[in-house]
Amino acid sequence: MSVDLLLRTWALRYPALREPGARAAARAHVLGSLGRLAPHYRAGLTLALRLVPPALLLLTGRRPATAPPAALLAGLRRVERLPLLGMAVRTAETLALYSGLDAATATGTVTAVLVERPGAPGAPGAPRHRPAPRTADRRVSR
């Protein structure tokens, strides 16, 4: 599948995407975002991503499934230079990186927030305003 092929190639570029959890989050976000697009854009982007394996085959002369990493990376660089296909691949890469790299940190962030504000918004006793720090008097430049 095109997205899995792209994920495999992006993982060669970015070690942070090699973690299974990061890969799964990236995959979910790419496919999930595709599902949220307007139908005409979804169809266009899906078609473009499906064209990636044949484009790689044409540009490198190797079957993507069995191509060595260097050939995959070189092929993807050439695909990215193609006008519409390149834009589709970069869009998917943006989605994959955004989700994949934040997947590992998200749980920790949420836990920290809930620990900091255990009463949830508006709960009795929950602090509404933090005291202003010492830098507070520096409001604007002079």
Place this chain on the structure above:
Amino acid sequence: MSRAARTVDCDALVIGSGAGGSVAALGLARAGRRTVVLEEGPRVTTAEIAASTPAQNLRRLYRHAGLAPIHGRPVIAFGEGCCVGGTTVVNGGLLWEPPADLLDRWADRAGTDGYRRTDLDRHLREITRRLGVAAQHPGDGNRDSRLLADGADRLGWHWATARRAAPGCSHANRCPTGCPSGAKQSMLLSYLPAAERHGARIHPRTRVLRLGHRGRTVTEVHALGPDGEPVSYRPRTVVLAAGPIGSPALLQRSGIHRRRAGRHTAVHVNLKVVARFREPVRATRGTIFTAQLQHFQHQGLLVMPANLTPGALAAALVGHHPDTVNTLLADLDRVALFTAQVRVDGPVAVTALPGDRTLLRHRITAADGRLLRAALHRTARLLLAAGATEVHPPFPGPPLRTEDEARQCAERSDLADWPLVSVHAMASCPMGAPEGGGLCDPLGRPYGFDNLHLCDASVLPGATGISPQGTVMAFAHEITERLLYPTRREKTG
């Protein structure tokens, strides 16, 4: 066989639950009108936002997962909220008040007398009180904002502390994908619950297809409910607040000002710049920003930090050499992400297409190009003055280490390669005299209609140059008040 539409009668139907629609909903419900609010997106609680990853929230809270393209060279990604509370759920919670000179210019040029600062001041006071708007101080984190202020001071440039509707902000660093602590006072947590206490009903996941009208009156609003079932609303008054894109698209679909609505939509465009510092910045610890460069506001340029996460950093650097991305990710503590926001003159055209599709096209002008280049140059200058050892432009290229490199990079790069984003659109159905290009009167009524009122960013007479929520809400308060208590002259149109 098509299903028969369920019919719902009400006094006031508000289409859209963002900054404009929520204000109208509260005003109408408080005045005793049986008010129904329709929202295309879901209703999501703070607990659900907190329990989801940023990516999950992005998909759930944004229209088209934040990927609606504005066609042109370059293609610009447009993001807006699509959930109960609208974009106020996913913005930075910035609440700047509209400058008096901007409102005066609009009044003089477009004829929006009655919307000057003296007219809107009491509304701004109410907004400030209801949302707990206050100066956002940096707390223990937000060192990126303090560095921006330091750099501006060194250059003698003006900056200001952010004004935000986020009392008790816990600096969770997740502003654009929904506040996980509930500190940000989006419409979901402020005006809408107040409207419900006055009897308003909110119908989420309800998409409006068309406004049925006869003569000067909207008689029926055709919609699809959560399960795709047809619903026909028969209100006495319709408040259209579907946003700067949705409102003109719906007018076009309904045959109302089809040729003019949305054709000259104003936008701000953002470019992201990454800076690496010698000392730790720890920009992941903080809120969206607490300081904003306003020195070039009169030219339409603002610079501010953005929420930094590994994913946001890598996404901002797509196209750069992977070694650059990996190096910066490995050095995340000393990296910060900044946004330069530019008010462009080239308009965006909104076109409703068959099948409920919408096409957006921009016509960025040569002058806009010069301003964008100046934005990159000035942002890099600011960050170098702040102590950055290298600045990475939004498009692939070597890091900028001197002011001269920044100037040359800004001047010589091809704008078509710039990955631009927009999260502010407005003025798609501007209020004002028809001879000056206005599409609606001071009550927000599209010319030729008596019971239809526009009440969102679309009615602003032009681009604000600042985060528009405060201006949109102030206009919405004034429109709602005029709708409820029109003068005799306004009653007759």
